[in-house]
Amino acid sequence: MRQTEIRRIPVSYPPFAVSEISRMPLRPLANLRILLGVCGGIAAYKAAELTRRLRDAGADVKVVLTANAARFVTPLTFQALSGHPVRAGLWDEAAEAAMGHIELARWAQRILIAPASANTIARLAHGVADDLLTTLCLASDAPLAIAPAMNLRMWAHPATQANVQTLRGRGVVILGPGDGPMAEPESGPGRLLEPHQIVAELVALHGPKLLSSLRVLVSAGPTCEDIDPVRFIGNRSSGRMGFAIAQAAVAQGAEVHLVAGPVHLATPAGVERIDVRSAREMRAAVMQQIPQCDIFISAAAVGDYRPAEIAAHKLKKSGKALILELSENPDIVAEVAALKKRPFVAGFAAETESVESHARAKLERKKLDLIAANRVGGGAGFDAADNELTLLWPGGKEHLHRADKLTLAHGLLERIVALRAKPAKVRRR
Ligand code: C5P
Numbered sequence: 001m002r003q004t005e006i007r008r009i010p011v012s013y014p015p016f017a018v019s020e021i022s023r024m025p026l027r028p029l030a031n032l033r034i035l036l037g038v039c040g041g042i043a044a045y046k047a048a049e050l051t052r053r054l055r056d057a058g059a060d061v062k063v064v065l066t067a068n069a070a071r072f073v074t075p076l077t078f079q080a081l082s083g084h085p086v087r088a089g090l091w092d093e094a095a096e097a098a099m100g101h102i103e104l105a106r107w108a109q110r111i112l113i114a115p116a117s118a119n120t121i122a123r124l125a126h127g128v129a130d131d132l133l134t135t136l137c138l139a140s141d142a143p144l145a146i147a148p149a150m151n152l153r154m155w156a157h158p159a160t161q162a163n164v165q166t167l168r169g170r171g172v173v174i175l176g177p178g179d180g181p182m183a184e185p186e187s188g189p190g191r192l193l194e195p196h197q198i199v200a201e202l203v204a205l206h207g208p209k210l211l212s213s214l215r216v217l218v219s220a221g222p223t224c225e226d227i228d229p230v231r232f233i234g235n236r237s238s239g240r241m242g243f244a245i246a247q248a249a250v251a252q253g254a255e256v257h258l259v260a261g262p263v264h265l266a267t268p269a270g271v272e273r274i275d276v277r278s279a280r281e282m283r284a285a286v287m288q289q290i291p292q293c294d295i296f297i298s299a300a301a302v303g304d305y306r307p308a309e310i311a312a313h314k315l316k317k318s319g320k321a322l323i324l325e326l327s328e329n330p331d332i333v334a335e336v337a338a339l340k341k342r343p344f345v346a347g348f349a350a351e352t353e354s355v356e357s358h359a360r361a362k363l364e365r366k367k368l369d370l371i372a373a374n375r376v377g378g379g380a381g382f383d384a385a386d387n388e389l390t391l392l393w394p395g396g397k398e399h400l401h402r403a404d405k406l407t408l409a410h411g412l413l414e415r416i417v418a419l420r421a422k423p424a425k426v427r428r429r
Contacts, residue, residue, distance in 0.1 A: 027058025028203040028251075028410050034059045035108035035142070037133040038078070039117035040068020042183040043149035043192035048073065050114055050195040051081040056407065057199055062104065064088070064133050066120065090132040101132060105139035110206065113137075114175070115149030115192045118160050124172075125163035145173040145205070147198050152188035175201045196404050200247060203410070209253035210417045216254040217293040217343070218246045219286060219332070221261030223279045225306035227324065228315050235301050239263030241348070241387065241405050242299035246271045248409035257293070259285045261300055279303050279329035286332050295344045295416060298333035299372075305329060334366040344420050346370040346412070352377050360392050369393060370419060372412055391415050 034054055038047040047063075054061045063078040065088040075086035087095055087104070099107070113120065113133070120133065124146075129135040137144060146167070154160060155177060164174060176193035193201070220242020224232040239260060246258040247268035257272045259282055267273045274289075276282045279302045290296065305326035315322070337345045347368045349359035352375065359373030370393040388402040391412065400411040 027056075029054065029199075029206065030058035032059045032206060033107055033109040034061050034202075035104065035111045035136065035140075036061050036063045036082075037066070037111065037113035037116075037120075037136070038063060038069040038073065039066050039113065039115055039120045039133075039149075040070075040072055041115050041117050041149050042072065043115040044069050044072040046192055046195055047114055048077050048081055050198055051078055053195050053199045053404075054112075054202075055082065056403070057203065062087075062107070064104075064136065066117075066131060066133050068117070068119075087132055090135060101135060102139055105136045105142075108136070108140050108142045110202070111137060111140060111142050111144045112147070112198070112202065113144070114147035114198055116146035118148075118150045118154045118157070118163075121146065121148060121160060121163050121167065125166040143171070143173070143205075145175055145202065147175040147193050148177045148190070149192035150177075150190050151182065152186060152190040155188075155190035173201075173205060196406055200251065200406050203248075204251035210413060211249055211295075212253035214254045214294045215292055216246075216249040216256050216295045216297065217259070217286065217289045218242050218249065218256065218297045219259045219261075219282060219300035219302075220246070221263040221265075222301050223261045223282055223303045223329075224277050225279065225303050225329075226277075226310045227307050228311035228313065230314050233303060233305070233307070234262075235303065237261070237263075237301035239265050239300075241409070242297075243268060244405035244409040245297055245299055245412065248406060248413055252410070252413055254295075257289050259289070259300070279306065279332070283330045283332045283335070286336065290336055290339070290343065291341075293343045295346070295420075296333075296336055296342075297346045297412075297416075298336075299348050300332075301348075301350065302332055303329055331366070333368065337367045337369075344369050344416060346372065346416060349373040350376040356390060356392070356397075359390070363392055363394070370416060393419055 036051060038044050051061055061082045062084045063082050063086045065075060070088045075088050078086045123134045124137055129138045168174060175198055177189055178191040178193050179189045180191050181187045182191060221239030222235045222237040224234045226232045243265050246256050249256045250268060250270040259274045259276055262277055274285045276285050282300060306329055308325040308327045333347045336342060345368050347366060349362050349371050351358045355373050355375050359371050363371040370391060373390045373392060374387055386402055387405055387408055389400045389408050391398045398415055400408050
């Protein structure tokens with residue numbers, strides 16, 4: 001009897017079979033009505049970017065400037081950015097007729113003051129209501145968050161510290177301040193947090209929690225493969241994308257472990273960090289965490305090769321070409337994806353050309369559930385603050401438009417949550 005020849009049809013996902021989605025990244029503050037109070041201080045200019053970022057995150061923003069703020073920045077800037085008229089005083093009859101201050105206080109679901117000056121902090125602490133912003137704070141039930149910004153001595157002054165304590169005791173959330181260079185040639189605590197950090201904190205406080213009770217493992221940064229005690233083979237990954245994913249996952253309610261190669265980044269609050277150096281160390285740390293995790297996101301730029309031997313002493317010049325023998329490193333994400341019992345596995349594909357086709361080939365070869373593809377080089381990707389991602393999964397794709405890495409991280413997590421919710425048969429193992 002002739003044997004029936006069974007021919008395997010190669011699994012591939014031609015473009016026509018792929019459902020395409022293109023959207024702005026997740027809007028974690030969608031429809032939240034935020035009243036943004038801006039106080040006088042050189043950091044007031046950053047409130048303009050903050051307004052834009054809050055709107056990008058989906059919030060409806062109305063801005064109130066204190067009299068001192070209006071000396072640093074103009075209402076017109078904020079009107080254009082917020083899409084609403086800006087209030088800068090209590091006694092503007094036309095504005096009061098359009099929306100009275102009590103109505104405005106009721107409109108607000110959250111009040112955010114950024115930058116918050118020492119003066120306004122003191123007035124809030126003592127219940128003073130001598131201008132529109134402080135009056136609104138007294139007249140509103142909305143939760144209040146303030147991002148202080150002032151000279152380091154003003155911040156450290158016992159009066160300011162006591163006022164901040166009073167506000168904390170009343171449930172006011174204090175965002176920052178950051179520590180670093182100031183407008184004057186001084187450096188220390190008192191700097192306004194960066195606008196993207198303020199948005200991240202608000203998302204953590206008020207955003208939807210997509211990952212409650214889930215455990216997420218993220219790898220980030222480069223790996224360094226030592227050649228001798230002073231030299232190594234590394235790459236240009238800054239680790240910022242992976243750190244942003246870890247931060248976003250915490251904000252979405254997950255328990256997060258972050259395996260980080262050598263990077264110069266602060267650990268996001270609430271993240272358990274494990275520092276490693278080489279690909280093999282990263283593999284060991286990842287494998288130890290995998291049995292406990294629900295989602296693994298491999299954002300690290302793992303070196304594919306390492307020197308076959310690490311020289312015990314610094315290599316000396318010999319006057320001739322030096323040939324280094326390299327051994328291949330383990331492919332961590334592929335190894336995790338090949339496990340019988342495994343979490344949802346997402347990888348990254350940093351490509352310099354044919355981004356999408358290379359990334360989809362990688363998705364299939366490594367048997368991932370999702371791959372986030374981005375173009376690197378020419379100022380994009382690795383070292384840049386902003387990025388742009390194409391998410392690919394078996395049978396689908398989504399383009400996340402250019403945005404800061406934290407916003408993209410939220411978009412990525414939202415897609416992962418949607419894919420995990422699909423019936424198992426649709427997901428390829
Ligand atoms: O093959 P390529 O290095 O481009 O694949 C990138 C993806 O694979 C990333 O998610 C990266 O973290 C992961 N990777 C890995 N181990 C390696 C190389 C890459 O986990 N040795």
